[in-house]
Amino acid sequence: MQMKLFKKEEPQPIEVAGHELSCPICYNKLFWSRRAQMNSAVSSFFNLDWTDRTATCFVCSECTHIEWFLG
Numbered sequence: 001m002q003m004k005l006f007k008k009e010e011p012q013p014i015e016v017a018g019h020e021l022s023c024p025i026c027y028n029k030l031f032w033s034r035r036a037q038m039n040s041a042v043s044s045f046f047n048l049d050w051t052d053r054t055a056t057c058f059v060c061s062e063c064t065h066i067e068w069f070l071g
């Protein structure tokens with residue numbers, strides 16, 4: 001886990017489909033965001049070849065739980 005990278009930025013409230021994102025583990029509402037390229041092996045495993053293979057992940061600033069979103 002690259003926590004040193006995350007520490008440099010301020011976590012932010014995230015809105016997904018009109019809802020404020022909150023952590024299911026600790027109910028925190030501040031997240032770091034990252035965009036990640038899915039590699040082809042992962043995309044094939046999840047049958048995601050139809051996507052652009054770019055995912056967004058939000059990392060809870062409290063417990064580091066990760067929420068993934070495609071596209």
Ligand SMILES: [Zn+2]
Binds near residue numbers: 062
């Ligand atoms: Zn959390």
